[in-house]
Amino acid sequence: MNPPAPSPAVGIRRTLRSALFIVVAMFGFGFALVPLYDVLCQVTGLNGKTSGVVAQAEPMRVDEARTVTVEFVASVNLDAPWEFHPDVTKLQVHPGRFYTTHFYARNRSARAVLGQAIPSVSPGPAATHFHKIECFCFTQQGFAAGEGREMPVTFRIDPQLPADVHTVTLSYTFFRLPEQG
Template sequence: MADSISMKKLVTRLLIVVVAMFVFGFALVPIYDVMCKAFGINGKTAGQYEGEQTVDASRQVRVQFLTTNSVDMPWDFYPKSDELTANPGAVSEMIFIAHNPTDRPMSAQAVPSIAPSAAAAYFHKTECFCFTQQVLQPGQRIEMPVRFIVDRDMPKDVKHLTLSYTLFDITARHPPVAVNTGG
């Protein structure tokens, strides 16, 4: 009888631990976002920007563009140019190319990052392919624009920013619809 009671207590405790771990797993993402925002780490860019600024023609910031693919992503993915020079307050644009060399439709999502991370708050995207999932048919190639503004309030000692994107294959989670090309 005593063994049965102690076994029930053990099972109850283990179930409580499992439920607590499950709840903690869901809480990690919001906790992570709050911590990154509070400490200014991770270099995440803010969402879509809709403000206006006057151009500071007396200053220039070099913006470098880097792309990487996640391990399982076979697409070709790159910017048209490795860098550009932007005046704070001016709208700048870079075109990124994506090509699906496979024989199947695929879905992708790009995740951006800014370095140095302290400058992320001063980099405002007005349009970005990273705001939506990209679906490419077999052999399809697209040009994807990124329009952005380097904030006039960015510290004057920051003269170089790096905008990097990692492209992830999300086909398993968001299957694309194949397009019938006729015939």
Template sequence: MSANQQSSNATDKKFNRGMMLRLLVVVALMFSFGYALVPLYKKICEITGLNVVTTRDLYGGQVKNTQVDKTRTITVEFDSNARGPFAFRPVKRSMEVHPGEMTTIVYEVANGQARDISAQAIPSYLPKLATQYFKKIECFCFKEQTLKAKEAREMPVVFVIDPDLPKDVKNITLSYTFFEIGTPVAQAPQGPLDAQPAGAGKGI
């Protein structure tokens, strides 16, 4: 092997070692940056107040709170009305919540019929002014529900009460009317008198 070839091989090896070291440094920096993102994200949330809501479990059990208005407690009562051949009710009748706190309540529905049923839920609120402050994030009332024959299911409602709710409001009632839709309307039977033209049979 010539001297030039030996010199070229040595240069290549040196270059490869240098490139490998640079790559290792880049990988180490990437890992370090990834670990640093977690505390950095937490600090950003603390400064900007992004993490302002909390959650409860599906049955209203409280999970650790962060930034909510703990100086106020609102009693939310849950009501249900069924307009169809099914059972419909909330799993809890009331719950204590703080404004700004994300909360979940579950409603249960059961179709006792041997046929499928389509139904829709319509919410209402008391007092009426609470409507604009009761923010639903997830709700079965957002769309039509189809219940299979003999099906029972749990349907969650995830909501937040706006902290701007007037201070004198301490109780809110959320009521749902769940009614069957898509059923044909029975027509009144037509008798002989129904077929007569207007004015027929009347004395002159």
């Protein structure tokens, strides 16, 4: 019997190596999707993600001719013991000008809790044009038992906001953070 080709064992080992490489690479790719997704959302404003950083306060041309309605929504995550609502539910704003409004939150539990508000802007394409220079969502908010307070948010709509957007909704969900220590 003449061996026609090199033993398949060599080929099998090579196949095994490259297949295992694909498996490991794809496992890594699954995790690489996480930062990839964040970047994509930041760039496109997908899912209403406003940019996490404080917006620049440089002056912008104010577009007096245009009025945009900004709606405020406050919701509380399932197990969080908050009372949470906006002071006004609607503002008429001119793009380019700064506005400040307040949200009210009160800790209804008998213990001190730490909360974090997560913003979301709808519709998605408006998210990149919604700039906040001050927001209670930038930091964690600590509340003593029963404490309630007003929390400010200062924002401005970019005049670049697409012309077909007439209403922008800013929604906050207030999450309870795990107890420290």
